[in-house]
Each structure stands twice: as C-alpha cells, then as structure tokens.
Amino acid sequence: MTRNLYQPMNAEIVETIEESPTIKSFVIVPDAQFKFDTGQFVELTLPGEGEAPFTPSSSPAVVEKMEITIMKAGRVTGLLHECGRGQRVGLRGPYGNGYPVDEFAGKHVYVVGGGVGLAPIRSLFLTLVDRIGDFKSVVCRFGARTPEDFIYKKALFGDWQKLQGVEMKLTVDKANGDWDGHVGVVTTILNRKDVDIANAVAIVCGPPIMMKFVTVSLLDFGFNPASIYLSMEKNMSCGFGKCGHCMLGKYYVCKDGPVFTHEQISKYPNIWE
Amino acid sequence: MEMAFISRLKPLLDAVAKTMDVYVPAKVGEHYTCRKYDPSGITEPELNEIRMCTPVKEFLFPLRELAAVFPEPVSPKQVKPFAVFGLKACDLRSMEILDKVFMEKDFEDAFYIARRRMMLAISSDCSPPGESCFCNILAGKPYPEGGFDLNISHVIDGFLIEPGSAKGKDFLFAHAGMFGEVPDALLAERAKLREAAQSQLKQITRGFLLDAPVGQIVEGGYNSDVFDEQARTCVECQACTRICPTCHCFYLYDGKQQDYFTKMKMWDSCMRVGHAQVAGGANPRKMLGDRLRHRLMHKFTYFLERYGIDMCVGCGRCIDAETGDVDIRAIVKRLNDELLAKGQQAVKAAT
Numbered sequence: 268m269t270r271n272l273y274q275p276m277n278a279e280i281v282e283t284i285e286e287s288p289t290i291k292s293f294v295i296v297p298d299a300q301f302k303f304d305t306g307q308f309v310e311l312t313l314p315g316e317g318e319a320p321f322t323p324s325s326s327p328a329v330v331e332k333m334e335i336t337i338m339k340a341g342r343v344t345g346l347l348h349e350c351g352r353g354q355r356v357g358l359r360g361p362y363g364n365g366y367p368v369d370e371f372a373g374k375h376v377y378v379v380g381g382g383v384g385l386a387p388i389r390s391l392f393l394t395l396v397d398r399i400g401d402f403k404s405v406v407c408r409f410g411a412r413t414p415e416d417f418i419y420k421k422a423l424f425g426d427w428q429k430l431q432g433v434e435m436k437l438t439v440d441k442a443n444g445d446w447d448g449h450v451g452v453v454t455t456i457l458n459r460k461d462v463d464i465a466n467a468v469a470i471v472c473g474p475p476i477m478m479k480f481v482t483v484s485l486l487d488f489g490f491n492p493a494s495i496y497l498s499m500e501k502n503m504s505c506g507f508g509k510c511g512h513c514m515l516g517k518y519y520v521c522k523d524g525p526v527f528t529h530e531q532i533s534k535y536p537n538i539w540e
Numbered sequence: 541m542e543m544a545f546i547s548r549l550k551p552l553l554d555a556v557a558k559t560m561d562v563y564v565p566a567k568v569g570e571h572y573t574c575r576k577y578d579p580s581g582i583t584e585p586e587l588n589e590i591r592m593c594t595p596v597k598e599f600l601f602p603l604r605e606l607a608a609v610f611p612e613p614v615s616p617k618q619v620k621p622f623a624v625f626g627l628k629a630c631d632l633r634s635m636e637i638l639d640k641v642f643m644e645k646d647f648e649d650a651f652y653i654a655r656r657r658m659m660l661a662i663s664s665d666c667s668p669p670g671e672s673c674f675c676n677i678l679a680g681k682p683y684p685e686g687g688f689d690l691n692i693s694h695v696i697d698g699f700l701i702e703p704g705s706a707k708g709k710d711f712l713f714a715h716a717g718m719f720g721e722v723p724d725a726l727l728a729e730r731a732k733l734r735e736a737a738q739s740q741l742k743q744i745t746r747g748f749l750l751d752a753p754v755g756q757i758v759e760g761g762y763n764s765d766v767f768d769e770q771a772r773t774c775v776e777c778q779a780c781t782r783i784c785p786t787c788h789c790f791y792l793y794d795g796k797q798q799d800y801f802t803k804m805k806m807w808d809s810c811m812r813v814g815h816a817q818v819a820g821g822a823n824p825r826k827m828l829g830d831r832l833r834h835r836l837m838h839k840f841t842y843f844l845e846r847y848g849i850d851m852c853v854g855c856g857r858c859i860d861a862e863t864g865d866v867d868i869r870a871i872v873k874r875l876n877d878e879l880l881a882k883g884q885q886a887v888k889a890a891t
Contacts, residue, residue: 269650271616273607273792273803308872312609312803315796319819357610475822498706502818504792507647511789511810514834515824517842522647537824 272507275312275357276301281332282352286418287411290383291348292324292336297358300330304366306387306498306526307395310334310506312357313350317343320362320503322525324386324419326393336386336418362506363525366391366470366496370403375462379481381410381453381473385418387498388472390463392427399432406461407435410453414439414446454480459488472498475539482529492530499525499532544712544719545726547698549587550638554579555715556623560660563599565592565626571860572629574598576603577625589695590670591628591855595785596635599624600655601642602808607792608803616651616890623660630675631857632663632687634785640847655826656731660707663688667733672856673870677748680854682737693730700730748869750847750876754850758840760882761875768829773865775829778809780858780866781835786851789815 282294295311303309305327311317319341325334336484339348350356368391376395380388388409395405407427411417412466417424417437428435438449438456449456453473469490471481478497485495501513501520508522518524532538546552547731556562562577565588572592577585599622606616609881635656642652646849666673675682684691689708693700700722703709712719750757782786791808794801808815811831817823852868859867 269648269653271608271613271650273646273805274613275608275610275803277611312794312801314801315794317794318803344819355611492801500818500820500822501824502816505790508644508857509641509647509649509788509790510792510808511838512791512808512816514816514838514842516837517845520820537830538824540822540824 272505273359273361275310275318275439278356278358280352280354280356283351286336286380286420287416289416290336290338292334292418293350294332294334294349295356295358296332299360301333301361302330303327303333303361304365305368305390306527307361307363308503308506309333309335309358309360309362309522311347311505312344313346314355314357316346318357318359318504319343319347320506320521322390323361323389323500324389326390326397328394328397336383336389338383360506362503362521364523366394368394368398368528370494371395371468372398373403373466373472375467376405377409377438377462377467377485379409379453379471379473379485380407381481382412382416383418384473384477384498385409385423387512388470389419389422391470396430396433398460401428402432403466404462405433407433408453408456408461409435410440410456410473412440413443415443437487444488452480453477454484457481457484457488464489468494468496470496470498475500479539486529492533493528495529496526497529497532499527499538501525542703543722543727544597544701544716544789544853545698545722546701546719547555549585549692549699550699551718552699553577553585553625555718556625556660556662556711560621560623562623562625569635572626574624574626577849578608585625587692587699588626588628589668590666590673591630591857592626593783593857595783595855595857596624596627596631597638597757597785598634599659600638600652601649601788601790604804604806605651606802607805610801610803612800619654619658620753621658623662625662627661627663627684627688628666628855629663629681629684630673630853630869631785632661632684633675633680633853633857635661636687637786637843637847637849637851637853638788642850642888658709660690661688662690662692663694665694665730665734665737667694667737669737669744670856671744672859673741674745674748674856675854676738676741677745677750677872678850678852678871681734682741683734691778693733695726695729695733700726704861732858748873751880752876754872755844757872757879758836760879762833762837764875764878766871766874766878767833768827769826770832770866771828774811774828774832775783775864776813777863778811779861779863780868781809781811782807783861785855785857786853787792793872793887810838 508519513520
C-alpha cells in the first residue's frame, strides 16, 4: 500500500520553555529523524484532541529534536499549553516550501518580525547565521507589544546582538519596566537606508496587521515585490493541497507556501485576513 | 471482444455480482439514488436515464473514514472489488478530476487509490437528458467516450455493451457466451440516439450558451456583483458542495478510543463560514459572497490552472439540491454577459 499521508510520527515533548505570558516553546523529540527546511511547517497532533500547523523555530541542521513555539490562540494551542514534559504527540510533515535561502546568497537579508512571528524567523536566523559569509548582511528589525512579549529574550537581548555580520534593532509598542530601547510599531524602525534595496531580499513574519504595514513600507522603499518573502498563516490542515481550507487564490498555502513572495499573492483580496 | 449485445441487463449484472458487490440505481420519487444489487431479485434492473443523485465520490472518498490510528498504526482494511452500475459521462469526468487530486504524484491518498483500483465502472448513455443537465456547456457529451470499464447503450430490444478498459474486455471475453454479435444497424441506431440526446441537451441549455472559454469568463468576473447578490438568497445549506461529484474539501479531526487515537477524515464545505478561519479568528472568506466567488473561481479557474481541466462536469446536481435559488449555470451565464458587455464597451471606446 502507498504510504499513508495522514499517519503522524510519534514524538515526545521533552522540555517546555515559557517565552512570554501567552507563548511557550516545546522541545520535541520525534521517534525517528525528522528533517525539514527552514520555513516549512509541521502538523502537530495532541492525540485525541486535535492538530494544528506550526513552523519549527529550531535550526533544520538539528534532526533529532525540534522546537516549536506556540501562542495560545485556540482550543488545541490552549490544550498544548497545559502539556508538560513526557507528553506524547504526533508529527506530520514537513510540508510546503520554506525560505529559499540559497537564493539569498550574495544579498542583504532584511528580516522583519513581530510577536510570535519570530518563531519561524528564529529557524531562518539560525540557518543564516550558520552560513553568514554567504550574505552581504543580515539586518533584523523585530518588534513586540511590550518587552515581556518578546520571545527568545535571552538570545535576542544577548548573543544575537553580538553576532558578526548581523545588525539588529528591537522595538516595543508600549514600554514598561526598565526598557530603554525604541518605542513604536515595527514600521517605525524600518529605514530605506538599512540595506541596499536593489540587492536585498526582505523576510516578513508576524501578525497579519504588522505584515500588511511592513509590506507597504517595503514597497514604498522600492523593494521588488518578488524580493519580499511573506510567511502566510492560513488554516492549513491536510498539509498537501487537498483539503482546501488554506486556499489563497489559486494557491494552497500548505503546499505552495507557506512562504510566498508578495508578487505571487498580491492580486488576491483579503490576504491579511 | 470490441462490442457486444445483450437483450436483458439482469444476466449481465448477475455475472458481475458473482465476484463483487454491485451498486445500482434505484428510483426514489423523481430521482435515482443508489443501492446494493440483489441478484436473487426477480425484477429487471433499471437503467437510469440521467445521473443518480449519489455522486460517485461516495464510493471513492466516503463521507467519513478512518485516516490513521496511532501510536501503533494499523493496516487499513483491504478493499474488496466492487462495481457501480449506471454511471454517466459526467460521473466518469468527475472521477478524472478526483484522480488529479487524490492520485497526484508524491501526494497519493492511499485510501482513494485502494478503492479506485478495486472499482469496476459500468456507465451508460443518457437518454433523455435532465432539466438541470448542462455538460454540453462544459464540452461534455450525454454519453461516455472513455473512463469506463463497460458502457451500456440502450437500443431497441436490448443493450450494446462497449468495453473501455482491459478489465472491461476481460469481462466480455470471460462471459462471451452471454452476448450476441452487434449488427451495424444497432450501431447506427446508437449513433442516432446519441445525436438525439445531444440535440435535446442543446435545447435544454439554450439559455446558457457561453461566448468564451468558461475559465476566462469566470476569471474576468472576479469583481462582479453577482456573488454578493447570490449571497442574499443562498441559505448556506452546503448541499451544493456535498452533492457535487468534484468538490473534495475535507476536514481532519482527532478522536480518542480506549487504547488508541484516531485521525478521521470527513467531507467539508467551502461554503461553511469557518472553513478558512484560523485559530486566532482571522477569516479571509468570512463573507458569504466571498465564499461563493471562491467556489466558482476554484472550479473554473484555479483548478484549471493547476490541473489543466475545470472542476465542474455540468451534472446539475447542485441545481437540483440547492434550497436558496443559486444556479451555477445562471451565474456563469451572467458573468459571460458581463464580460461580453465589457468587451463591447471596450470596442466602442476604441472606435
């Protein structure tokens, strides 16, 4: 019989990490090696309860375990947040097309992320850092609602800032505590001089409203729509372009995406909804 | 054996039923539904004039099925051979469409394929076509030209049986004693009957003829008001998608048994308000008009672009089933007329 597309691989949660009041990361060890490309997604099953799509936040170079960062947004993610170490789960995938990192070689990589959108970006970032010499520069602009809402705080406020070849700016919508950084939505820290736009690609991942306005700014700066890579969040269910829930115009986000260039999808309405 | 004659259908069905379950049309009110054939019955089986209500997808992609068991996977139940009798040309085309989806290279749906391989498709010519039939608008014909194992054409005093596959030929060969020769006169009669059915169909669909390829018409009508207008009468019963032989949206859900977990697969409908909604609440098709547009776009432009054929066979089941005055023929015709008017305006503006 042909391989069963719907069969999950068994896996186990070995560690949970509180990232923010509403976001947790789960370190998951699959029963067998699980390879993926950065930006691809998996369907994570909480047995008996349901399944939801997530882009792993760990480096694809690590195949024996993966990290998935999950925001409490609905029923399944709410239940996942109650899970601890030892919880058995299921994994299907990886699905779709991730970031075409090879195509970024020789260019400036302008990475704009917000909120839980930093999860796929972390996986990409770790991939970029592994081969930092391939790129002209890696310029990151990340935002969160408040300083507490930033995920991966330790790396973000520490090691990542010091990496050679990486330039990073952070902002929060609303400052509190001892935050002495920039305050304002992420578009307020974007500048057309951040990178040489003619030789740059932009990667955008975050809440739809943020992606919408960041894309507007990037287009205004003169970015080519074919050089703006967007991680689209739709209702991906089967993972292989059959069940129909995630259709965005002619595309199945699960199979043709979840990473699309703005050029590919701009003609369809409601892409940010 | 290329073509055979048989005077009664019962011996043919009895022969098929010796080795497999056979599903046949059964008239309920004005329509045909489907039931299992009982060879011990004494009545002669009926040949349906037009497609049954039951879409053929029910046999290949059932309403609900077990898709996975875990943590210990179990081998799926072996599918036994089965035959469906009374399929029509539109049903065969719908199978071609579903094949594109469920047999797509590298993403083959093992459950669909297992059933597809075990199915013996016995089709027949339409005569006369139904009031909601419009396959001719979409380049279809009221008789099958391929995709069947056996096709039956009703002629005076009997039936012509045409094989369309190795399986069909093998069957005719193995039961050669049951069949008679086919004189040229019967072939001529079949051709005449087919021509008559085509003329009748033309008459039925005369108000829905299109002036351009349907994909172009529907794509051109993206911003038409027709979708929002139709949304005023549509009652979101989803019958159109459930009964459609080509609609194939499905929903995966998880279940818990005493000592194992399940993943189930169940038909879904793009007309359902939450169909495209994500966990955070965002929904790109929350308006009914957007969902109606998406359904039409998927059928006539997106699917065509992806697989090279459109995703509607003109069977008219959605027209018979709908409760809210939404007629797919009328929508496409309206878009056709709007496109035509736009073209005329453009010509006028240029001259």
